[in-house]
Amino acid sequence: MRSKRETKFTEPSEHCPNPQHWHSADCETTELEVVELVAAFVRALQPELVVETGTYNGTMAREIGKALKKNGHGRLVTFEVDPVLHDAAKKRCKGLPVELKLQSSLDWEPDQKIDFCWFDSGLETRVQEFKQYYPHLKGSIIGIHDTAPQHQVRGYVEEAILGQLSPMWLNTPRGVMFAQVL
Ligand SMILES: C[S@@+](CC[C@H](N)C(=O)[O-])C[C@H]1O[C@@H](n2cnc3c(N)ncnc32)[C@H](O)[C@@H]1O
Structure with missing residues (x-):
């Protein structure tokens, strides 16, 4: 997939003064440099079950899948509500x-521990998903995308679930938080 400089999607700001250093295919796909970081977590943590909410066209799912294949064990379960995107992701x-x-993602109840979870569906939905999956997330590592000030996600997290997290907020163009679940 062709990538463009992130300045096409995110203005420079105090939060992230140099978005030109990042790249993405479009305004939905995670910054490619952040995709690489998530894949590195999957390599470093050697999870059995990885969950992604919001597959979109499967760019992140493919990189997580490649990391799992390299690990030689584990699987990714990823959720998408749009059938056209789902089909594109299937091919990818x-x-x-x-x-x-x-x-x-909200019509699914986990039945085992989720070792790593990437929350990237609707902006307001991510906190609801966290609450629903929480019994299966204790001690696990999660990532929540779009925590930069131009999105509302950080506010939702701080309001609803911050007490259950040991977070690290990263100033990437769209913002991302990684956390251990307490
Ligand atoms: C920001 S995009 C995901 C990008 C993708 N994770 C990536 O990194 O390439 C968000 C996607 O979430 C989907 N979505 C929104 N609400 C959802 C839900 N409740 N369950 C599953 N998918 C959802 C949207 O249709 C959209 O394709």
Whole structure:
């Protein structure tokens, strides 16, 4: 997928003065440098179950899937509500240990521990997903995307779930928080 400089999608700001150093295909796909970081977490943590909410076209799912394949164990379960995007992601993730679900992330109840979770669906939905998955997330590492000031996600996190997290907020163009779940 062709990537463009992030300045096409995010203005320079106090939060992130030099967005030109990052790249993305479009305004929905995670910055490619952050995709690489998430894939590195998957390599470093050697998870059995990874969950992604909001597959979009499968860019992140493919990189997580490749990391899991390299690990030699583990699977990704990823959720998308749009059938066209789901189909595109299916093609992109062919041959990888990725289960693509065409359903809302909120219609799913985990039945085992989630070792790593990437929250990237609707901006308001991410906190609801966290609350729903929480019993299966204790001690795990999570990432929540779009925590920069131009989105509302950080406010939702601080209001609803901050007490359950040991967070690290990163000043990438769109913002990302990684945390250990307490
Ligand atoms: C920001 S995009 C995800 C980008 C993708 N994670 C990546 O890094 O390439 C958000 C996606 O979440 C989907 N979405 C929104 N609410 C959802 C829900 N409740 N369950 C599953 N998918 C949802 C949208 O249709 C959209 O494709």
